[in-house]
Structures are given as structure tokens and as C-alpha cells.
Amino acid sequence: MKKLAIYFIVLLIVPALFLTSCDRGDDLGEDTAVATPAFTLMTDFMVQNNRDIGNILTNTDNEKFVVGPPAAADLQTFLDTYYIMDLRSSSDFATTHIEGANNVAFSDILTTAATTSKPILMVCYTGQTACYATALLRLYGYPSTRSLKWGMSGWNASTAGPWNSKIGSNLADGHSNWSHQGAPATLVFDDPTISTTLTDGEAILKQRVKALVAAGFGSVTVSGSDVLNNPSQYFINNYFSEADYLGFGHINGAYRILPLTLGDNSYLGLNPDANAKIVTYCYTGQTSAVITACLRVLGYNAYTMTFGMNGIYNTNPSWTTNQWGGDSNPKNLPVTNN
The missing domain is CATH 3.40.250.10 (Rhodanese-like domain)
Structure with a gap:
């Protein structure tokens, strides 16, 4: 009789343990669910x-x-x-x-x-x-x-x-860091990491835009002379057409990730490391300013090279458009002080 009683007790306890184990497993799964970044x-x-x-x-x-x-x-x-x-x-x-x-x-x-x-x-x-x-x-x-x-x-x-006042130095002309070689192979990196308590995509975007507006523009610029003289200190992305990348020449080691979008994952060619100073440069510093704003919103440590190609090699013989003092000059439109 004693053995029979023990047998019935085991029959009661084992299912209870099994059910408890299942419940703990489900709870553990919920607790460790990975939130969308x-x-x-x-x-x-x-x-x-x-x-x-x-x-x-x-x-x-x-x-x-x-x-x-x-x-x-x-x-x-x-x-x-x-x-x-x-x-x-x-x-x-x-x-x-x-x-x-x-x-x-x-x-x-x-x-x-x-x-x-x-x-x-x-x-x-x-x-x-x-x-x-x-x-x-x-x-x-x-x-x-x-x-x-x-x-x-x-x-x-x-x-x-x-x-x-920014035109005429032509620093790149004959500079040892000016190259006509093809672009280096594009690498593939991970996504940047964004820190926020928000969980809505639009709210996160607006939060980040507001922060950049508060910070202003001056802190996101670098001079062409510094990038040209110290290219190894930057992750450089050239925003020229392919023909101009080779025809104009470019800063040594500059990538050419263009187009640069989220939809085609081409943005993954940029280094998200906080220590990597991503510098975009274009012809005038205007397109690169737009790209830099977008990249900073995305979480990159991004900068724009002021005045672009015009600021370091304005007299380059390959110019056809966007050359200040060449095809582009001031108009004579009215101004006022009222």
C-alpha cells in the first residue's frame, strides 16, 4: 500500500512540474522578445x-x-x-x-x-x-x-x-593627396545605433531633427584644406558623377557611394562607428550639406566639406557646371534695407 500511495503522488506531481515548466518557458520568451531597433x-x-x-x-x-x-x-x-x-x-x-x-x-x-x-x-x-x-x-x-x-x-x-573670398587657392592642384585612380571597393557595415525611448518612427525622426536644429550648422563643417591634407582622418565620400570623379580627380581614398539611399541599402557602405568622421564633398558644398543633414539624422558622425570642389580646385580644367566664376556668377537682382 505504501508503494501504491507513492506511485499516485508521483503521477500528480510530474504533470504539475511539466505544466509549470511550460509556463516558465512562455514567460521567458515574452520577457526576452527583441524590440525593433x-x-x-x-x-x-x-x-x-x-x-x-x-x-x-x-x-x-x-x-x-x-x-x-x-x-x-x-x-x-x-x-x-x-x-x-x-x-x-x-x-x-x-x-x-x-x-x-x-x-x-x-x-x-x-x-x-x-x-x-x-x-x-x-x-x-x-x-x-x-x-x-x-x-x-x-x-x-x-x-x-x-x-x-x-x-x-x-x-x-x-x-x-x-x-x-573662398575661390582661388587651388590647393588640390598638384597635391600629393589628389588622385585620378578608381574608387576603392565599397564596404558593408551595420546600421547605426540610435538611442531613444520613443517607439514611433515619425516621432523618432522629428526628435532627431529638432536636436539638429538646436545644434545649428557650424559644428558639422570641415574645411577642404583639412580633408585634403589629412584624408586618413576621415571616411570620405565623393558626391560627383563617375565621369567627374575620374576627370576632375578626387581626394585620395575617397569612396563614391552614389546614389546613397535607404531603399537600396547603399547607405550600408558608410561606417557607423562614432569615431569615424564621415565627410561628404560635392561641387559647391550645397548638396553635401543636404547629405550631411540626412546622415546625422540617421545617426552617423557626418560632416560636410565647405565649398566643395570649388574651395580646393576652382580652376580645374574639367569644369562644365557649378563652377563659381565660370558658368555660375551673381545676378543683378534688387536688394533692400527696408
Whole structure:
């Protein structure tokens, strides 16, 4: 009888242990479920809502991020179309500005954008700060925002000093770090890591844009001379066409990851390490400012090379477009101090 009692007790205990074990396993599975990374949440939203890098460069209405100064005959239509934000200093704005423009601090571009239903035109000295701001506004949800190409330098000869003063050094001409070799093979890296408590892709994107607006533009720039003299200190991405990459030449070791988008995973060619200073350079520093804004939102330690190719080799014989003082010069459009 004693053995029989023990047998029945075992029959009761074993199933209970089995069920307890199953319950613990289920709970453990729920507790250790891996949350979707913030980077994935944000970039999924960006791709699905036309905010991939390509859409920031050219929106769904086929409008590029920059627009050139208008012909004199089209001036009034141009002025009536846009709400103009001039990002220059208050003193320079007071001296000379475009009629109807509004002097806005960089840190206030989001709050100011919310006050108008017009397409926004960003204006600065050279177009580079304005392009960075344009990218951030497009990322935030203002896709019709554009930047005045060449900034006030392209509007009138009296305000062309900021561009004129940066041209003529031709540092790259004959420099040992200037190369005509083919681009190095593109590597494949992991996604950047984004730290946030938010779990909504749009909210994460807006949080990151706001932080970059608060930080301003000056901290994301590097000079062409520093990159040219010290290329090993940077992860360099050249944003030329393939023909110009070889024809113009390029900074030694520069990759050519172009197009650069989330949708085709080409962004994985960039190094996400926080110690890797990713520098994009283009012809004018304007496209690279847009790319840099996008990359910083994505979590890269990204920088733009100011004045681009124009700043280090303006007299390169391969120029056909975007050469300051060549095919591109200031217009004679009116300015005011009222």
C-alpha cells in the first residue's frame, strides 16, 4: 500500500512540474522578445513616407532642394511664391536683403515654418547653411522647402563676397593627396545605433531633427584644406558623377557611394562607428550639406566639406557646371534695407 500511495503522488506531481515548466518557458520568451531597433522604426517610416535621402534631394513634385535666382522678368512671381527665411546675421540682414524676406535664427526654423502655408525658401550667405536647413525641414515634413542656390552671393554682386573670398587657392592642384585612380571597393557595415525611448518612427525622426536644429550648422563643417591634407582622418565620400570623379580627380581614398539611399541599402557602405568622421564633398558644398543633414539624422558622425570642389580646385580644367566664376556668377537682382 505504501508503494501504491507513492506511485499516485508521483503521477500528480510530474504533470504539475511539466505544466509549470511550460509556463516558465512562455514567460521567458515574452520577457526576452527583441524590440525593433529605433533606427529601423525611423527608417521604415522615412522610406514609406517619401523621406528617403533621394526624396530630400528631389521631392515627389520633382523639385530639387535648390532653386536658382530668377530671371529679372520673373522676379515678382518668385517673391510671391515663397515665404523667405534669411538665416544671416541680423546686422547683415538689416544692411541688405531680398524684399519680403524674414530674418530667422537657425534655431527657430521649425517654429517659423509652422506659421506659413507657402513653400519656404531658405537663404544664407553661400547656400550651404540654407541647404542644411532645407534638408532638415524636408525631413520634418515640409517637402516643398527649397534653398536659394549660391545664397545671397548669387543674388547680387554686392552680396557675393562670401563666395568670392573662398575661390582661388587651388590647393588640390598638384597635391600629393589628389588622385585620378578608381574608387576603392565599397564596404558593408551595420546600421547605426540610435538611442531613444520613443517607439514611433515619425516621432523618432522629428526628435532627431529638432536636436539638429538646436545644434545649428557650424559644428558639422570641415574645411577642404583639412580633408585634403589629412584624408586618413576621415571616411570620405565623393558626391560627383563617375565621369567627374575620374576627370576632375578626387581626394585620395575617397569612396563614391552614389546614389546613397535607404531603399537600396547603399547607405550600408558608410561606417557607423562614432569615431569615424564621415565627410561628404560635392561641387559647391550645397548638396553635401543636404547629405550631411540626412546622415546625422540617421545617426552617423557626418560632416560636410565647405565649398566643395570649388574651395580646393576652382580652376580645374574639367569644369562644365557649378563652377563659381565660370558658368555660375551673381545676378543683378534688387536688394533692400527696408
